[in-house]
Amino acid sequence: MALKTSVIGFPRIGKNRELKFESEKFFKGQITAEELEKTGAEIRSYGWKKQAEAGISFIPSNDFSFYDNMLDTAFLLGAIPERYKALSLSPLETYFAVSHGYQGEAGDVKALPMKKWFNTNYHYIVPEISDETKIALSEKNKVLSEFNEAKSQGIKTVPSLIGAYTFLTLANYTGSKKAGDFSEEAVNALALLAKSLGEAGAEWITFAEPALVLDVSDSQKALFTSIYKKLISKIRAQSKIKIALQTYFGDVRDVYEEISSLGFDAIGLDFVEGKKSLELVKSGFPKNTLLLAGLVNGKNIWRTNFEKQAALLAEIKKYVSEENIVISSSCSLLHVPYTTQAEEKLSCDIKKHFAFAEEKLVELGQFAAGDEKAFEENKKLFSIERVYRTPGVQKALSELKEQDFVRKPNFEVREKIQHEAFKLPLFPTTTIGSFPQTKEVRANRAAYKKGSISKDQYVAFNQKKIAECIALQEKLGLDVLVHGEFERNDMVEYFGSQLYGYIFTQNAWVQSYGTRCVKPPVIWSDVSRREPMTVEWSVFAQKQTKKIVKGMLTGPVTILNWSFPREDISLKEQAQQIALAIRDEVLDLEKNGIKIIQIDEAALREKLPLRRSDWHKEYLDWAIPAFRLVHAKVKPETQIHTHMCYSEFNDIIRDIDAMDADVITFEASRADLKILDALKEANFRTEVGPGVYDIHSARVPSVEEIRSALEKMLEKVQKEKLWVNPDCGLKTRGDEETEKSLANLVEAARQLR
Ligand code: GLN
Ligand code: ZN
Numbered sequence: 001m002a003l004k005t006s007v008i009g010f011p012r013i014g015k016n017r018e019l020k021f022e023s024e025k026f027f028k029g030q031i032t033a034e035e036l037e038k039t040g041a042e043i044r045s046y047g048w049k050k051q052a053e054a055g056i057s058f059i060p061s062n063d064f065s066f067y068d069n070m071l072d073t074a075f076l077l078g079a080i081p082e083r084y085k086a087l088s089l090s091p092l093e094t095y096f097a098v099s100h101g102y103q104g105e106a107g108d109v110k111a112l113p114m115k116k117w118f119n120t121n122y123h124y125i126v127p128e129i130s131d132e133t134k135i136a137l138s139e140k141n142k143v144l145s146e147f148n149e150a151k152s153q154g155i156k157t158v159p160s161l162i163g164a165y166t167f168l169t170l171a172n173y174t175g176s177k178k179a180g181d182f183s184e185e186a187v188n189a190l191a192l193l194a195k196s197l198g199e200a201g202a203e204w205i206t207f208a209e210p211a212l213v214l215d216v217s218d219s220q221k222a223l224f225t226s227i228y229k230k231l232i233s234k235i236r237a238q239s240k241i242k243i244a245l246q247t248y249f250g251d252v253r254d255v256y257e258e259i260s261s262l263g264f265d266a267i268g269l270d271f272v273e274g275k276k277s278l279e280l281v282k283s284g285f286p287k288n289t290l291l292l293a294g295l296v297n298g299k300n301i302w303r304t305n306f307e308k309q310a311a312l313l314a315e316i317k318k319y320v321s322e323e324n325i326v327i328s329s330s331c332s333l334l335h336v337p338y339t340t341q342a343e344e345k346l347s348c349d350i351k352k353h354f355a356f357a358e359e360k361l362v363e364l365g366q367f368a369a370g371d372e373k374a375f376e377e378n379k380k381l382f383s384i385e386r387v388y389r390t391p392g393v394q395k396a397l398s399e400l401k402e403q404d405f406v407r408k409p410n411f412e413v414r415e416k417i418q419h420e421a422f423k424l425p426l427f428p429t430t431t432i433g434s435f436p437q438t439k440e441v442r443a444n445r446a447a448y449k450k451g452s453i454s455k456d457q458y459v460a461f462n463q464k465k466i467a468e469c470i471a472l473q474e475k476l477g478l479d480v481l482v483h484g485e486f487e488r489n490d491m492v493e494y495f496g497s498q499l500y501g502y503i504f505t506q507n508a509w510v511q512s513y514g515t516r517c518v519k520p521p522v523i524w525s526d527v528s529r530r531e532p533m534t535v536e537w538s539v540f541a542q543k544q545t546k547k548i549v550k551g552m553l554t555g556p557v558t559i560l561n562w563s564f565p566r567e568d569i570s571l572k573e574q575a576q577q578i579a580l581a582i583r584d585e586v587l588d589l590e591k592n593g594i595k596i597i598q599i600d601e602a603a604l605r606e607k608l609p610l611r612r613s614d615w616h617k618e619y620l621d622w623a624i625p626a627f628r629l630v631h632a633k634v635k636p637e638t639q640i641h642t643h644m645c646y647s648e649f650n651d652i653i654r655d656i657d658a659m660d661a662d663v664i665t666f667e668a669s670r671a672d673l674k675i676l677d678a679l680k681e682a683n684f685r686t687e688v689g690p691g692v693y694d695i696h697s698a699r700v701p702s703v704e705e706i707r708s709a710l711e712k713m714l715e716k717v718q719k720e721k722l723w724v725n726p727d728c729g730l731k732t733r734g735d736e737e738t739e740k741s742l743a744n745l746v747e748a749a750r751q752l753r
Contacts, residue, residue, distance in 0.1 A: 002369040003325055006058035006292050008160075008208070008246060008268070010047035011357050012065060013511045015342070019043055020515040023066065026092075026101070033092045040066060044146065048155045054361035058292075060206065061146045061157035062321025063332060066092070067099040067125065067514045070170065071112075072142055073162045074098075074127040076190050078136045079171070081128050083109050091140060099125055099514055113172075114513055118210055119248045119273075119610055120299065121520075121562075123513035127167065131175030135185035137192045151201065155305050159197050160246065163207030164190060164231070165224045170211060183227050198239035204266070205235075206244040210331075212259070213250030213274070215611050221255055226263045244268065248294060248331035250610050251276040260286045271301075271312055272330035278315055285320045294330035301336055301357045301508070301522065301564050302737035306362050306378040306710050327368040332522075333357040335510035345506055350524065353386060356508065386568060387525035390500070394526070396580055397573065405625045407632040407660050409639075411685055414636045414662060421637045422548065422595070426750040427710070427724050428479040430689065432643050432665055433552045433598065434729035435469050435484035436738055445489060462486045463540055470544040472739065477746045480596060481549045483541035485731065491554045491600060492562040493521060494533075497582055501527035502563070505684035509724050522564045523574055531580040532588050539592050550641060551589040551597040556582055556626045558603040572622035579629040586631055590638050598641035599630055599661070605646045620655050627659045639663065645728055650678035657684055665689035667727040673709070676716035688717055691727020692745060698733065700740045706748035714752075724749040 013019045022039040025031045044064045051059040065072050075095065086099050087106040096102075101111040115122040143159045150157040164186040168179035194205050212224065213591060232243060244266035245259060251274030252259060259267060267286075271294050285291060294318055295309045315327065339358040340351050354525055355363055366374035407414075420711045440461075448458035469484035488494040496502040503524045509517040534553065544550045556578035580600070589597050604627075609618050631640045642661040649656055649666075656664065668675055668690035679688060692709045693701040706724075713722060724745060730738050 001180050001322060003322070003327050004057035005055070005362070005364045006158075006268070006326045006328040007051055007056050007060060007333065007364070008248060008294075008298060008329050009063035009334050010051065011334055011336070011338050011511070012043055012047065012063065013509065013517055014039070014043045015046065016507075017068070017509055017517055020517060023096075026727045027096065030140070033045075033090060036066075036092070038379040038667070040064065041149065044149065045153060047307060048150050048153065048157065050358055051361060052155050054358075055365050056361060058204070058326065058328075059150075059155060059157045060160045061150050062143045062159050062161055063334070064146065066095060066156050068123075069162055070124040070127060070167065071095070071099055073167050074125075074171075075140070076138050076142060076161065077167070077186060078138050078194070079127055079129055079133050079135055080192070081112075082132070083107075086188055112460060115170075116606065118213075119607065120249075121510065121512055121518065121606075123333060124170070127171040127741045129168075129173050129177070129182065130173045131177045135182050135189055137189040141193065141196065143193060147197060147202055148200055156201075156203070158206050158244070159202055160206035161193075161246070162242075163209040164227050165220075166209050168212035168223070169220065175715065181222055183223060187227060187231045187234065190573050191238065192229055194235045194241050194243070195238045199583060200243035202241055204242045204244055206246050206266075206268075207227065208248070210247060210249050212247050212252045212255050213270070213610060215613075216254035220259060224255060225258050225262070232263055233643045238738065242266065244290070244292065246292065248273075248298070250274050251280060253280060256280045256283070260284065264289060266290035266292055266326070268294060268328060270294040270330045271316075272297045273308075278312065281316055281319050286590055288324070290324050290326055290600045291320045292326045292328040293317070294328045296327070296329050296360055296367065298329040298331035298333050298360070299335045300567060301354050301356060302567050302721070303348045303353055303378065303381060304360075304367065306363075306367055306375050307382065309367065310375075327364055333360060337505070337510055342507035345507055346503070350503065390526035390528060393577055393580070394529050397576055400576070400629070403632075405632055407627045407628065407634070409636055411660065411662070413688070417636045418639050418662060419587060422639070424479050426719060427722055429724045429746050429749050430478060430480040430550070430665070431473075431482055431725055431742070432727075433482050433485050433550070433600070433696075434488070434630060434731035435482070436733050436735050437486070437731040439475050441465060441486050445487070462537070466537065466541050467544050470541055470549070473742075474545060474547065474741070476742050477750075478742065479547065481541070481545060481547050482552060483537055483549060485552060485729070487537060491602065492559050495582075496521040496563065497556050498530060498533045499527050499576070499578075500530055501525045518562075520564050522563055523560075523566050525566075527577040527581055528576070529584045533585055533590050535592055538589055538594050542593060547638065548595050551586075551594040553582055553585055553589075553597065553599045555599045555601040555642065556602070556630060557607075557623045561603040561607045572626075575622060575626035576629065579626045582630045586634060590634055595637070596641060597631070597634070599627070600643045601659075602628060602643065602645040604644060605649050606654070608652070615652070620652065624655050624658050627661075631661070641665065643728075647714045650675055653678045653682045653684065657682065657686055659686075661686055663687040663689065663723060664737075665691065665723060665727075666726050667691050667694075673712055676713060680716040687721040687723060689723030689725040690717075692724060692748070693726055693741060695726045695728045695730055695733060698737050701744060703747045703751070705743045706745055706751065707751055710748060710752055 027038045112128050117124045147159045242265035245264045246268035248270045253276045271277045296304050337356045339356050340354045444461045447453045465486045466483045473481045476595045503522045512518045556575050559578050560575050640660045641663040644666045664686050692706045
């Protein structure tokens with residue numbers, strides 16, 4: 001018997017990133033709201049048709065968004081801060097004012113903040129709720145209009161939206177009221193929504209509650225239960241519409257009992273990332289309820305292993321009757337690119353191992369139908385060795401010993417040696433690495449890539465830039481210099497493209513936030529270094545000055561976290577392979593006279609597991625050692641720096657110290673320096689450079705401002721351990737503001753000395 005199929009969400013940026021380009025035109029006033037709406041409609045229609053053609057039984061609507069679904073829910077529920085409404089803009093402009101900020105005749109408002117969406121690379125807009133907020137169903141009902149739109153195209157969809165629990169739990173509260181104070185209003189609004197959908201002919205409504213896969217406290221559990229008890233009974237009283245609860249990104253172990261007993265008509269569980277999902281189902285699944293079984297990974301780019309998932313399905317069937325099982329994607333397909341068909345440069349031998357969103361639709365159908373031919377072919381695909389393991393890499397990994405992860409001598413001894421060798425002043429000044437990537441810098445790279453200039457021309461231009469950059473830093477009086485990173489487009493791609501084992505796609509764009517997309521490289525086989533990747537640039541830079549120039553590398557965890565990883569070997573092994581490759585580079589830099597080497601781990605915090613109890617055993621226990629592996633073999637007098645972008649690492653501060661770098665610089669200017677208390681409390685040993693100004697804005701910080709930030713830092717950090725630097729790389733800044741800001745930074749440090 002063919003099972004039914006369900007999709008949680010479909011990509012929405014447009015097959016050729018139309019939404020991005022058209023939105024950007026709209027922001028610049030080059031197209032009208034109607035024209036942008038039309039693009040939105042075309043993108044939606046494309047997705048629905050693809051899913052209908054693939055025979056998907058439950059096709060979602062309202063998964064489209066002009067920016068973000070959390071923001072859409074805020075608009076649906078009328079939870080929009082007054083300052084945006086006060087601009088009296090058109091609906092679409094108001095929407096973008098919240099997501100993007102607005103500066104014009106009507107006023108000047110900043111956008112709401114963004115945050116990472118669970119364990120993905122997607123960012124959502126954090127709704128802001130004040131004591132005055134009144135939650136009520138908005139007149140402009142996007143859920144209803146998109147349902148009707150699909151219906152008019154002959155496609156019956158399942159309207160789905162972010163549920164009240166996740167919405168209220170993730171929102172920011174500016175007053176004294178909290179999530180629970182708004183649950184009643186939210187329930188009323190959603191019951192009304194369900195009624196309108198029922199009247200329009202919708203058979204189902206889906207509430208997505210991914211926040212249920214996090215650690216759920218007792219009070220949160222009570223909030224969830226009270227919301228759905230009321231909501232379900234209200235909906236039942238008014239409408240025949242069926243109610244689905246959708247979860248993803250993990251399992252719902254803390255609330256499974258509640259979920260099972262609330263009386264949903266369908267429950268969506270993730271069997272890919274949800275380690276305990278099967279166990280939970282085994283403990284009992286409610287009768288006459290559909291199980292939307294997330295068996296096709298919505299997040300990775302690889303083909304589904306049918307045999308493996310069929311075994312899982314067979315287990316599920318022992319506890320849930322077959323007619324109640326629906327085969328589903330494990331999460332929204334938003335997190336994968338559209339289709340492998342757009343990859344013209346990848347060979348078929350590689351492509352056949354990939355399944356992007358459209359290929360996953362086909363897989364869902366084949367898997368649910370138990371299509372014998374497809375199973376046969378799938379089995380063949382997984383039984384051949386996809387890649388040959390690289391003997392050199394395998395050998396190096398097998399020979400790793402504990403001491404390869406331990407730098408000698410210990411921190412205090414090294415610190416002394418380095419202080420004596422470098423003779424840096426108190427409060428040494430430095431930058432994070434990149435200098436402004438001006439138009440000319442980018443044009444030079446592009447011209448070289450296109451082949452319109454020779455390698456010599458390309459190198460000569462960059463060398464000139466490096467020499468100028470060094471001269472500028474000397475003029476400004478910075479203590480530890482950088483070469484400026486003019487040769488790099490992106491801190492991961494730059495290394496990925498020079499390593500064995502990586503492949504790059506042409507069109508595999510994934511939405512990161514709003515109009516921003518990323519094209520992560522793919523780890524295809526064992527990773528190793530071809531040849532030195534940065535040595536020539538660093539050596540050239542060092543030759544221009546007597547001061548120390550920092551070598552500049554990206555760390556293994558960040559390279560891994562910003563790539564599509566393999567699934568045939570563990571993340572830990574992939575991190576170690578990359579670490580060994582970067583270690584080769586570190587040792588080559590050292591050999592060539594580079595005395596300070598910075599290894600950026602901008603994305604280390606990003607992949608911290610959703611549940612705290614998993615933090616160490618599933619992540620930090622291999623991620624931190626991978627970083628140590630990179631630098632453990634350097635000489636005591638070589639100073640290792642690292643840099644991180646998110647200062648929200650108070651809760652992993654000991655793990656950061658255990659990376660055993662000599663100096664860490666990080667973003668701190670926006671986080672109220674709270675991190676400093678954590679440093680002090682943990683007795684942080686590593687020297688620190690908490691960013692003294694925010695590089696995300698073009699503002700030039702004054703000397704006084706920087707000095708007072710430093711004075712505050714000195715209350716918590718020993719003076720011998722404090723470095724002075726901006727909070728991140730300067731690549732997005734202009735030349736002029738950079739020079740002024742750095743001049744003030746140097747002056748502030750000088751005054752403090
Ligand atoms: N060294 C990099 C730069 O300066 C670090 C970038 C980052 O932290 N995201 O650009
Ligand atoms: Zn940074």
